[in-house]
Amino acid sequence: MSTSPLFERIRKGARSTAERKVASVLLEGYPTRALSTVEALAKQASVSAPTVLRFVAKIGYPRFADFQAAAIADVERQLGSPLNNIRSAVQAEKPDHIYQQTLLLQAEALQTAAAQAMPVEFDVIVDLLINPKITIKLLGGRYSQNLAQRLALQLGQLRPSVFFAPLTLGFTYDALVDAGPQDCFVIFDYRRYQAELLNFARGAKRSGARICLFTDTWRSPIAEYSDAVLTSPDSSTSPFGSRVVPTAQIEAIVAAVSLRTHDRSRERLARIEELRKLDDDAPSSGKDEAE
């Protein structure tokens, strides 16, 4: 068990009798007792207020407020990720509100997806996506274009040759004209599969291009032509299917790609930031706050 630095400082910092009293009191009720006031502590330790002040100053906190801040930070650390306890409490008794219900339902969907995941499929996709010789083209159906767009947006920051092919008014086929083995199509197709997409996939496959498919558990017919498929269980309260799991999948992909390409993508991101700054300076740029 690792003790906190603050805890150690208190233990080791006490030299004289009065200070040891203070330290014991603090350690006995660690860390919550540190959250009270100087005078309360002084009284509990049967010493004077200045003694307490001097002690915390000696262990590295010139102002009592600093000391308290450190204590609070420690409390947060000990509580672990902020809401562990409350989370488990909420899980125990199902909440009544539709908002919470929906979120929890999706949480379960994610856990299911994780449980039945096929890492191999995932890896195949990532391997394709990090290959700089391959051009990535993304597209999706009426309601899944969004996903394609999002993945395109993020992937486009990590590597070159990423294109989003909007599925509007037959323009889609433009992307197919010069498709070849050097291309990888990432297709999102969920229930109410669109024939247009299937046609497209067939054409792509014929041209020798790779296909990665994101679909639901019922599996779009495109699966047949795909090199790798990621499926997501769909449990949803909404009249439209849920896109929470797909969103998480996308982020997982991005995370993996980002990891694997590390240096290159890092540098790329930096360059993009540079360019953006130039553009943003026309209007006043966004402030970038960390509290």
Next chain:
Amino acid sequence: MSTSPLFERIRKGARSTAERKVASVLLEGYPTRALSTVEALAKQASVSAPTVLRFVAKIGYPRFADFQAAAIADVERQLGSPLNNIRSAVQAEKPDHIYQQTLLLQAEALQTAAAQAMPVEFDVIVDLLINPKITIKLLGGRYSQNLAQRLALQLGQLRPSVFFAPLTLGFTYDALVDAGPQDCFVIFDYRRYQAELLNFARGAKRSGARICLFTDTWRSPIAEYSDAVLTSPDSSTSPFGSRVVPTAQIEAIVAAVSLRTHDRSRERLARIEELRKLDDDAPSSGKDEAE
């Protein structure tokens, strides 16, 4: 184990807009944020100090010190709870693959979001969105436009007068020209908040329009001008923030709106289907739909 009474009091005690802001801030950082000062809290929630005082008074703590004492007691209770250790032990065994890890991480994020959720905020938003007299305009930042778009897409099927306002090249302000009390702006703004959006929100507020904000726990400055705010905790493996929780939130909103409008939206959906069929049969660009 039951959730702490204090936690529940905070969640349920908030009635007005300003009080809801305070409650959100408290719940987001529960319980440690309650250990800071009245003014700090007021600032974080973009309200005045007395509002904070009045709120804690309302939920049963006539003096702020009482409230803090309760919070500290809660911290002690949580730290003392053996469940904590068990839980962290269970959490220790992680799956090995980044894909599964990411999904599970997001599952946790959703649970956290559910735990600290403020159904009141949610309800306020839904109330606005089902009001047929109100025009809904949605917009978002560079990377959150997607979310706006998705919500627009789905909402647009359930009710009329829904518009997506793309944030491109200053065109955004077109949506602001004739904004008034009959308008509700739904804004998505996550870390690396964009000044442009903030300006926009200010303008919107001035015109008397309502504002619903989706943001992260750091809270976009727009929160100050918003009638309702939904926050999402951000834990993410990817170099970009995660949008899983926001996605789930959107779906929850859609589900709720759909429930509340029931008949009207059902009929509307049917009509849309009809029209789509007509359209799909015309172009020769491929038969579009396979059910």
Next chain:
DNA sequence: GTCAATATGTAATAAAGAATACAAATGATG
């Protein structure tokens, strides 16, 4: 739209608490 009721913010006030100066006590060393 107008008015009453309720919320919210501003600014002044009161209280609590932290920091400081200085004096008293303690303890070590010759």
Next chain:
DNA sequence: CATCATTTGTATTCTTTATTACATATTGAC
């Protein structure tokens, strides 16, 4: 046991923080 250094306490000042009183804005009912 005298002297210096160190520790501790008392009393005071200064800051921060909570609280209250009052003005303004917002909301909801008619």
